[in-house]
Amino acid sequence: MPNSPSATLELADFIRSIPDFPKPGVLFRDITPLLANAAALRETVKRLADPYRDASIDVVAAAEARGFIFAAPLAIELGTGFVPVRKPGKLPFEKHSFCYELEYGSDTLEVHADSFAAGQRVLLVDDLLATGGTMRACCQLVERMGALVAGCAFVIELTGLGGAKRIAPHPTRSLLKYD
């Protein structure tokens, strides 16, 4: 239905651009107006799901905290469960930890050891693809556990920061792209 309200809803209209956050020279893309609008929120989840409806996704996973916002509704939309990828010390059961390098220093992500079964097809999601460091770590964590990365979905991609290349060969899809 090309003339339905949802098909013509411009998600970009709900992104607020804020200069110099979190530091001077950075133009921050704020998703809170999109979250606050019922139609935009619903449509975002629907459009995140669309490319994966026939992709045999077994589970959706996301890193805290903003990844959690889209992961659970995306899982429900695709009829799967959701696996939270967390910062250290948050998960109570047996865990797999994954330490990864950042520009300065390193960071660690954790998932429960029973999160992914061997061969499961995992869809990873986050609100923003910037340098791709966190998503790359999530992909590696999924693969170390014997599961497969079926795709990496984002609401926003900052194309100038090389994130998609850093995540390759895993395919990325983004609803909105900014230089």
Place this chain on the structure above:
Amino acid sequence: MPNSPSATLELADFIRSIPDFPKPGVLFRDITPLLANAAALRETVKRLADPYRDASIDVVAAAEARGFIFAAPLAIELGTGFVPVRKPGKLPFEKHSFCYELEYGSDTLEVHADSFAAGQRVLLVDDLLATGGTMRACCQLVERMGALVAGCAFVIELTGLGGAKRIAPHPTRSLLKYD
């Protein structure tokens, strides 16, 4: 449909109890098996929404990080938007900050200044009601901004910790209760 699969699904079957986490003597109620199960996740969101379908909810709000998991799908289920309540320094736009006392020390929550309109009916949600400190702070934050707390919804309530009393007179609802 009392015999439908969803009506008979026991959410408690998907909660894993883990002794001595995060510290000795604490029995942690782990929701990750519930999140991982597609039917349980979907049913949890449906049951969280049920009491509020005719409650004229304008917006759903939740504090990071685990509150985010249920807030966005609950907002979609109720046809509203979602407002994230965040830890300091995360939100880029004009903010309201709220500092609240904990057993030892204090903590701060922030929301964007344009998050709630005066008189809006806000449904707050979190995965767990323990002592209620964070939810109480969220309620106070909503009210300081001139909006109304229409309810506080939880997946799990630890009834022995007095959280519901701390949040009163705001009404709480929990899908699962443990002593």
